[in-house]
Amino acid sequence: MSNIEQTLSIIKPDAVERNLVEEIKNIFIKKELNIKESKKIQITKDEAAEFYKVHQSKPFYNDLCSYLSSGPIVVMILEGEDAIITNRKLMGATNPKEAEDNTIRKLYGISIDKNSVHGSDSIINAKKEIEFFFKN
Numbered sequence: 001m002s003n004i005e006q007t008l009s010i011i012k013p014d015a016v017e018r019n020l021v022e023e024i025k026n027i028f029i030k031k032e033l034n035i036k037e038s039k040k041i042q043i044t045k046d047e048a049a050e051f052y053k054v055h056q057s058k059p060f061y062n063d064l065c066s067y068l069s070s071g072p073i074v075v076m077i078l079e080g081e082d083a084i085i086t087n088r089k090l091m092g093a094t095n096p097k098e099a100e101d102n103t104i105r106k107l108y109g110i111s112i113d114k115n116s117v118h119g120s121d122s123i124i125n126a127k128k129e130i131e132f133f134f135k136n
Contacts, residue, residue, distance in 0.1 A: 005083040006036065007120045008129035013071035014114035016040070021074050024104055024117065028078055031090055036077040037134055045069040051132055054125075060113070067113055075133040084126055087119040 011024050025035060043051070048065040055061045078087055092103025096115055099106035109115040120126035 003082050004079065005081075005123065005126070006077055006079045006130060007083045007087050007126045008118075008133065009076045009078050009087055009120075010068075010118040011074040011076075012068065012114070012116055012118060013073060014110055015108055015116040016072050016074060018108070020108055020116065024108070025076075027090060027104060028076075028087070031080075031086060033078040033080040033083055033086060033090075036079045038074060038076040039133075040072050040074050041133075042072050043069050051129070063113060077130055077134060084120055084123065088121065091117050091119050 009028070011021055015021065015024060021040075025038070028035060045065050048068040052061065052064050052068070055064060080086060090104055092099030092105040092109075094105070094115060095112045096105045096109030099109065104117050105115045108117075120129050
């Protein structure tokens with residue numbers, strides 16, 4: 001039985017700035033994650049704060065919000081077999097230095113903050129995050 005899911009993926013400002021959008025999208029496509037919707041946007045610090053509310057109590061929260069709102073981002077809905085876990089594996093560890101070879105963060109991440117991509121970590125968060133950027 002197949003388990004088709006949707007997940008949110010964000011190509012963060014550092015990767016957009018370095019023109020890596022198509023390369024990153026191709027990694028998803030090669031791994032059979034279908035890009036259902038994609039748009040390039042710029043969000044405000046307040047919107048970033050709302051999006052990352054789950055991390056509000058963490059010391060890096062303010063920097064995270066500043067960073068996500070520092071330049072254009074590309075938000076996408078990825079769909080495919082076990083999309084959430086597939087995307088998490090493709091992204092690699094949060095810290096690019098600890099990420100496995102050939103993961104997006106190992107290939108393109110600059111630092112633990114500028115790690116090029118975000119992906120939903122659960123079905124519940126995927127629904128919330130998709131809703132946040134793709135309100136229909």
